[in-house]
Amino acid sequence: MATFSAITSVIFAPSLEPSFSNNVIAERTSNLKMAIGGWRKNSFPSLKTNRFCVSCSAKPETVQKVCEIVRRQLALPAETELTSESKFSALGADSLDTVEIVMSLEEEFGIGVEEENSQNITTVQEAADLIEKLVEKKAA
């Protein structure tokens, strides 16, 4: 019979090995980023976020930025694992937090998110993908 304390002490710990393909993606996207403008010195993509990101559309930097905003909004302690697959609701975000996160993302990336789309943002990855779609649309 699971006790309450047993449930709280289990930790999700993804492995941190980068693969070759991750590095290739990182290089390609870093060139793109330079083309768009602005290259942050210490923005080598986080290994943790890359781990799940090999075949996805959003750039690691975008995912990283989303993670930062989520971490700030929810005041997550440093030891809380945050990856692209992290669900906002599992991190303790209520609806007001989610709307605040969307608003911060809009300000950060200079985009506007329709309310029906903001309902569909439930994970870091989904937020990053939507942001990139909107940024592209805006640039077009």
Add this chain to the structure above:
Amino acid sequence: MFSFVSKRLSLMMMTKVCCFQRNFSSALPPLVPVKLPSKMETHFWYVLPDEVKSESLLSQYSELLSPREKKNLYHMQGDQFKKSALLARVLVRTTIARYQTNCQVNPRSLKFKKTIYGKPEVDWENGDKWCPPPLHFNISHTSSLVACGVTVNVPIGIDVEEKQRRLKNKILAFAKRYFSPDEVKLLTAISDPEIQRQEFIKLWTLKEAYVKAVGRGFSAAPFNTFTIRARVVKMGGFHHFDTQHSEASEIVVESSDDPENLTRNWQFALLDLAGSHYAAICIEKENSAGGEAGVPMRLTVWKTIPFVEDERVSGTGAVVPISGLIKQL
């Protein structure tokens, strides 16, 4: 001999279809049953996680959850948050189970499903076929308070928020982005930043409660397409202007998309709950002919620790009406 056999058979049928309390977790006492709310009556149950300290009780609570609920809980981060998430599931299961006064229902056996719009409801398919009440419920929780509202026949939405909640963004910037122009005007007119923050939170809970009651998510009712405001109601020719103390200000919702119609059907209550939270309740009025003004929401509030104690707190200092026409029972 035959009558004995048939009696046994029907007893066995009963056991199978309506799960006995005795079947599960023998350590927990039975839930105190409660009569269903009547029409235009709302029941509101809440738990204060800080009052639930026993590890063994929490462990027994976890046993009430479905495999999927347990899995969701397993993935949650943060002890306080996990605890309130657990209590939210326990509260909704035990609350609904209480109302099954004809056949005892095991809170563990309840199944839930979502409407096509994503609103949770009870799935009565599983063997409780002959005693499903037309019961509606809605949950809301913060890390320090977990609540469940119940009605019969009409949809309900609730939202609770800590009174001290602070936004990370600027209030007016947020309101301009998400609220209606009239609401922005109202908030902008408040010069005291603390009062402004409080009014923002109250408005947020009311808007959330409305969207949850309508049950179709944000896209059916984007926040900036409707305005919620308090309206003074004539009660026997005597006006109250101080909404803090009166029960004579009605809360109404007006939609910019739909000025006359749907919005007349909804009734609101805004409470100061347990001294720590704002709680908003929105229910659909059953008889919407002419949008009768002045009919109060009949409300009963319980503070509970499921299986341990229930305390009716409506009419006490734990439940202070802020606005909306409310009659506490």
